[in-house]
Amino acid sequence: MRERTSQSRRRFLATAGVAATTALAGCSGLSDVIGSGGDGGDDGGKPTLADFRGSGEFVADRPAPGGTSIEDLPDLEGELTVYLGGGEGGRYVNLMELLNQYYDDFEATWDTQPSSQLANVIVSEHDSGTTQADVFWSVDAGSLAYVSENGATQQLSGDTTSPVFDGYKPDDQWVGVAGRSRAIPYNTNQFSESDMPTSIDAFATESRFAGAMGWAPTYGAFHGFVTAMRQLRGDEATREWLNGMLDQNVSRYDNEYLVGQSVANGEIGAGFGNHYYAILVLADRPDAPVDLAFTENDAGSLVNASGASVLEGARDADRAELFIRHLLSAEAQEFLATRGFAYPMIEDVEPVGPLPTLAELQPPELDLQTLSDVQPTLELLRDVGILT
Numbered sequence: 170m171r172e173r174t175s176q177s178r179r180r181f182l183a184t185a186g187v188a189a190t191t192a193l194a195g196c197s198g199l200s201d202v203i204g205s206g207g208d209g210g211d212d213g214g215k216p217t218l219a220d221f222r223g224s225g226e227f228v229a230d231r232p233a234p235g236g237t238s239i240e241d242l243p244d245l246e247g248e249l250t251v252y253l254g255g256g257e258g259g260r261y262v263n264l265m266e267l268l269n270q271y272y273d274d275f276e277a278t279w280d281t282q283p284s285s286q287l288a289n290v291i292v293s294e295h296d297s298g299t300t301q302a303d304v305f306w307s308v309d310a311g312s313l314a315y316v317s318e319n320g321a322t323q324q325l326s327g328d329t330t331s332p333v334f335d336g337y338k339p340d341d342q343w344v345g346v347a348g349r350s351r352a353i354p355y356n357t358n359q360f361s362e363s364d365m366p367t368s369i370d371a372f373a374t375e376s377r378f379a380g381a382m383g384w385a386p387t388y389g390a391f392h393g394f395v396t397a398m399r400q401l402r403g404d405e406a407t408r409e410w411l412n413g414m415l416d417q418n419v420s421r422y423d424n425e426y427l428v429g430q431s432v433a434n435g436e437i438g439a440g441f442g443n444h445y446y447a448i449l450v451l452a453d454r455p456d457a458p459v460d461l462a463f464t465e466n467d468a469g470s471l472v473n474a475s476g477a478s479v480l481e482g483a484r485d486a487d488r489a490e491l492f493i494r495h496l497l498s499a500e501a502q503e504f505l506a507t508r509g510f511a512y513p514m515i516e517d518v519e520p521v522g523p524l525p526t527l528a529e530l531q532p533p534e535l536d537l538q539t540l541s542d543v544q545p546t547l548e549l550l551r552d553v554g555i556l557t
Contacts, residue, residue: 216267221500223507228521231507235517236332236499245275245495247488250301252291254284255308255389255475260509267504268495277492284312284389285543291480295321300482303489306346306496308475311393314541317342322478323486329494332515334527337474339538345474346496347505348512350530351394353462353469354432354447355439365439365462369398369469372439373413381438383420383428386555390425390443390473396546398468400539404549411553426450433457441469444524445510465531472532473540474514 222228245268253261265277282290284307292315294300305322307313316322322342330338337345353372355365359381372378385391398407422428425442429450432440435458447461464470477496479489495501502518505511510521520526550556 215271218500218503220267221264221504223504228507231519231521234499234503234506236497236502236515237494239271239495239498239500242494242498243491245272245488245491247275247485249275249277249303249488249492250484251277251279251304251306251492252287252302252480253279253281253306254287254312260505261306261475263508264496264501264504268492268501284309285315288312288315291316291321292319295319295481298482300480302480303483303485304477304492305343305480306475306477309389309393309540310345310474310476310537311396311540311543313343313476313478314339314538316480317478318538318541321481323481323483323490325479325490325493329490329497332497332517334514334516336537337476337514339536343476343478344493344497345476345514345537346493347509348472348474348514348527349390350444350463350512350532351390351469351471351473352442352444352447353439353464354429354442354450354459355462356432356435356437357458357460358435359438362460362462367465369464369467370410373410373417378417378439380418382414382417383422383431383437383440384414385422385425385428385442386550388424391441392543392546392550393473393540394441394468394471395550396540396543397471397533397535399546399549400535400542401468401533404545408549408553411550411555415553415555429459433459443473448510463525463530466533468533470530470532471535472512472527472530474537475511 218233251265262279265279269275269277280302287305287307291305305313305316317340325341325344330341330344333344337348353365366372372382395407398410420431420437422431425446426449428440428442429446431437433450433454444461447459450457450459477493479486479493483489497515499518502513502515506513506518506521510524512520512527547556
């Protein structure tokens with residue numbers, strides 16, 4: 170399994186450049202790879218699978234997705250308000266627009282803000298009995314956990330949660346919609362695949378990585394990574410790792426896309442980021458000397474998820490939950506997999522191309538609810554001098 174996984178990862182990034190002609194849309198304030206879909210919905214008819222699906226080399230011979238089709242779900246009707254948290258909203262908005270086109274008598278509207286900000290708004294509205302939205306759809310599992318832990322969500326039914334992978338439906342208060350793995354983009358002119366360790370510890374201790382690494386410590390995804398490390402190892406071990414990276418003279422960037430770009434430019438040899446940022450770089454620069462490595466069973470291989478919950482106080486909880494079931498439909502999961510290279514959250518839709526499956530990634534066993542414990546992470550990062 171290990172050898173097969175390595176080959177799959179290498180082959181995926183070696184061929185990722187074929188997506189260079191795909192469009193780019195907002196992702197965490199940057200860009201995300203989105204293949205162009207079909208035009209079945211442009212003539213006034215309902216969108217088809219071609220409209221949900223991206224395009225390009227990875228999609229050309231892809232079979233129809235499994236799972237429950239939109240055609241087999243009850244119709245969405247009425248109005249729905251979504252609090253949409255996080256910078257991937259551009260892609261998620263496109264998906265909601267397709268659902269609006271699919272149903273004549275349905276209209277979803279959305280308010281897009283940072284996930285943590287919306288989480289605080291939701292809890293405040295819940296406490297005052299003035300809930301303004303029906304669904305919270307967040308790029309950040311920690312924000313979803315914070316909202317559910319404060320009693321601002323409603324329990325989801327088995328019809329909604331049963332198709333979702335275990336670990337991505339905590340207490341049935343929210344469900345994962347799209348997954349993303351932590352990864353190590355590295356410059357293939359400076360490191361080989363065999364140079365990449367399977368533990369994040371090596372990056373903080375081995376001399377060959379001194380002055381070669383980059384990170385984006387103000388980035389929300391990085392905070393989730395450090396929070397996961399705290400939960401898995403404890404605060405003191407995490408502090409030791411962070412100090413080790415500072416001793417290694419790690420380079421600092423504003424976001425993880427820039428980490429990937431700097432790896433491609435040879436400014437650094439490797440870095441920390443979500444898996445799709447290296448693909449973004451290759452989409453724009455097919456010949457960039459970039460590949461991806463994954464650690465095993467530690468915070469460096471954390472698989473986080475965007476997800477959705479029905480808010481306590483929703484105008485129509487059944488409609489809100491039916492909307493979430495649509496996000497888990499075959500068509501919507503195919504959209505997220507083929508237009509953004511996210512990990513599908515249901516078994517019957519495969520990740521794009523030879524991207525390793527969730528089972529092959531060997532992420533740590535971690536309750537994603539614990540990612541809501543971000544405040545001690547920020548305090549730790551300030552204490553060691555990484556944040557001000």
